[in-house]
Amino acid sequence: MVKIKYLIVALLIVIVGISATLFSFSSEEKKVTKRFALLSGHISKDPEENTFVMANKIKGISALFGENCNFAVSDYSLSGNYTREEISGIALRGRAHFSTLGLKFYDLKVSFH
Numbered sequence: 001m002v003k004i005k006y007l008i009v010a011l012l013i014v015i016v017g018i019s020a021t022l023f024s025f026s027s028e029e030k031k032v033t034k035r036f037a038l039l040s041g042h043i044s045k046d047p048e049e050n051t052f053v054m055a056n057k058i059k060g061i062s063a064l065f066g067e068n069c070n071f072a073v074s075d076y077s078l079s080g081n082y083t084r085e086e087i088s089g090i091a092l093r094g095r096a097h098f099s100t101l102g103l104k105f106y107d108l109k110v111s112f113h
Contacts, residue, residue, distance in 0.1 A: 045101035
């Protein structure tokens with residue numbers, strides 16, 4: 001009887017450990033997908049948006065990028081290397097042209113090879 005009790009407790013500990021590991025270490029694909037969702041939220045703009053909300057969103061945009069990023073955009077003159085601060089400035093200037101702005105990613109599939 002005592003052996004079964006210890007076996008059940010050990011089995012529960014193993015199950016909790018495995019589920020905690022799977023829950024805490026999400027896949028790289030999920031991390032990238034989450035970053036795109038965060039970017040979409042930070043880019044969005046409502047007509048009633050105040051300065052504090054705008055500054056918080058711009059700060060969130062810059063946090064999603066590395067210290068140095070390389071953009072390759074063929075149709076526009078945005079290609080080049082940018083720092084986080086430069087990305088924030090570009091996002092701020094771009095958002096200023098619109099009263100309402102949204103960014104959505106449809107059928108986003110991320111894979112690493």
